[in-house]
Amino acid sequence: MQRVQTFCKLFSEESKFLHGKAAASYLDFMPSPMVIRASFDDLLLVAPGGCDIRDYYICNPLTKQWFKLPEAPIGRRSGFALVCIPDSSKSQVGFSINAQYQYKVVLMNKFSLGTDAEDYKFRVSIFCSKSGKWSQSVLSCPKDKVLRAIHYVDVVTCNGILYWLEDNRSSKRMFAFDLFNDQCRVIDFPDDCVRGWQNSYGKVHLGAVCGELQLLQIFNTNEEGFVLKVWELNHSTWWVLVHEINLKRPPGTKRMVGLAVHPINRNVVFMIWDKYVFQYKIMEDMYEKVDKLREPINVGVYRPVWSCEGEKTTEMVVVAVNSLERFSTFPLVHPAWPTRVPAHPSPI
Numbered sequence: 001m002q003r004v005q006t007f008c009k010l011f012s013e014e015s016k017f018l019h020g021k022a023a024a025s026y027l028d029f030m031p032s033p034m035v036i037r038a039s040f041d042d043l044l045l046v047a048p049g050g051c052d053i054r055d056y057y058i059c060n061p062l063t064k065q066w067f068k069l070p071e072a073p074i075g076r077r078s079g080f081a082l083v084c085i086p087d088s089s090k091s092q093v094g095f096s097i098n099a100q101y102q103y104k105v106v107l108m109n110k111f112s113l114g115t116d117a118e119d120y121k122f123r124v125s126i127f128c129s130k131s132g133k134w135s136q137s138v139l140s141c142p143k144d145k146v147l148r149a150i151h152y153v154d155v156v157t158c159n160g161i162l163y164w165l166e167d168n169r170s171s172k173r174m175f176a177f178d179l180f181n182d183q184c185r186v187i188d189f190p191d192d193c194v195r196g197w198q199n200s201y202g203k204v205h206l207g208a209v210c211g212e213l214q215l216l217q218i219f220n221t222n223e224e225g226f227v228l229k230v231w232e233l234n235h236s237t238w239w240v241l242v243h244e245i246n247l248k249r250p251p252g253t254k255r256m257v258g259l260a261v262h263p264i265n266r267n268v269v270f271m272i273w274d275k276y277v278f279q280y281k282i283m284e285d286m287y288e289k290v291d292k293l294r295e296p297i298n299v300g301v302y303r304p305v306w307s308c309e310g311e312k313t314t315e316m317v318v319v320a321v322n323s324l325e326r327f328s329t330f331p332l333v334h335p336a337w338p339t340r341v342p343a344h345p346s347p348i
Contacts, residue, residue, distance in 0.1 A: 008277055008291050010270075015334060018062055029064040030057065037080035038105075039330040040157060042339050045082040045105060052076045056105065056127075058341055062334065065341035072107060073125045073134055079108035079153040081162050083179060084339070101339075103129045104179060106162060108153065124177070129342065139184040141175055154328050158208040161236065163187075165206065174206065176236070190231050190239040194219045207261030207329075215239065216259045216269065224248050226256065228269070230282075242266075243282055250278055250287045257297050263331035270329075272297070297327055 009026060027034050027046065034046035034057065047056045054074065059066035085102045105127040121140045128135070153164040162177040166186075173188045194217060205216040213233040218226055230243035249256065253273035262268035262279075270290075271278045277291040 008293050010277065010291055018334065026061060027059070030059060030066060036330050038082040038155065038157075039332055040082045040084050040103075042332060042334050043082060043084065043103075043341070044330070044332070045080060056107075058082070058103070058105070060338060060341050061332070063338045063341070067341055069105060069127055070132070070134065072127070073136060075107065075109040075123065075125065077107050077109060078122075078151060079106075079155045079164055081106040081108075081155045081157050083157050083160060083162075085160065106155070106177075106179070108155070126179075137182060139177060141184050141186050154206070156206045156208055156213065158213045159211060159236075161213075163206055163213060165204065187233070189215070190241065192241065193217060193229070193231075203256070203259070205259040205261070208263065208331075209261050209266055210264060214242075214261055216261065218256060218259060218271075221246075228280075230269070245282060245285070247280075247285070249273060250276070250289070258327055260329040263333050272327075 027036075027044075030046065032048060035049045036044055036046055037056070038045040042060055042062055044059050044061060045056060046059060047053045052075065054072045056069045056072055057066050058069065081104075083104045083106070085104065107125040109123045109125070121138060124137050124139060126135050126137065127133070156163045160179050162179065163174055165174050166172070172193070173186055175184060176187055177184045193215075203218050207214050207216065213236075215231045215233070216228070218228045221227055226247050226249065228243065228245045228247055229241065231239040232242050234240045250273055253276065255274055257272040257274070259272075260270040262270065267282050269280045269282065271280050271287075272293070275293045275296050276289055277293065279288045279290045280286070281288070
C-alpha cells in the first residue's frame, strides 16, 4: 500500500449528491484497505495492494454493495479488466432493475521474453460469473524486433475488447484481446503518430469515450507550444484522426505529465501539468483547473547524503528521479439505475 496511493478523485457536479463530500472514505465500506484495479460503468474491481494477491472483490461505491470472488490462480499480475455483458439467454421486456448480466474478470500475468521466442506468449486468468469459476488461457501475438519485459499495463475495455499499449515508454503499437472470441492481435499506431522519444509514457493514452476507443498523443513543438492529436479506432480496424490541436501550456506550469479521456464527453480531455489537473475543452480551446494532486509524479527528489573525510563532514545533495512512476485513471459512470452486485459467485 505504500507504493500505491490515490492521488485525486474528481466528481462531476451531477454526481456530487450521490457521493457526498467524504472523498477520503470513498471505499470505507470494504473489509480492508483496497486498491482500485479496474472499472466498468458503476462497478469497481478492487484488491489489497500487491502484485501476487489472490483475493479480489467487485463492489459498487454508490450502493456500497460488494462481494468476494473465489480465490484467483497464483500469479504476479501485469494488468486487470472488468467487463459486464448482458445475458442474452434472459429475455428482457422493457427496463428492469433486476436485469440479468454476466461479468468477466481478467487478470494478466507478468511475462518476459526469451531470445528465441517468435511470439509474445502470456497467460490470462478469467473469472466468468456464469460458471462461477476461474479459467486460464495462453495468448500469443507477433513480437516486435526489440525484446521487452511487460511489468504493468493499463487495460482499457471497449465493446468487450481489451486494449493495452505494448510498452509504457516508447509504444508504437498496441494489443487487442477479444473476450468473445478468445483471440489476441496487434494494432499498429497511426502513420502520423509521432515516433521516438516524444512517444513516451504519459504522453500517449488509450481511453474509451462514448463506446469508441481513442488514442491521445501530446508532443512539444517548441518551448511553449504543443500539439494534441486524438484518433478513434473505426470498426476496431483503422484509425481516424478526429482532432489535431495546437495549444500552449497553462499559465504558471512547467511540465506536462499525462492525459486522460472523459468517458462520456468527446469535447473534454483531462491533462496533468505539474501537480494540477486541468479539464481542457477542445472546441472552446479552454483550460479549467479542476484539482491538485497530493503528490507529484515523475519528478526529482532531493535527498541529502552525508560523507566524512577525516574530521570534516560534508553534505551532498543527490537528485533521484523515479522515471518508472505511473498513473492510472478509472472512470466511474452511473447508469440510469445502479448495477446490482451479486451476493455470491453462482451463475446469475
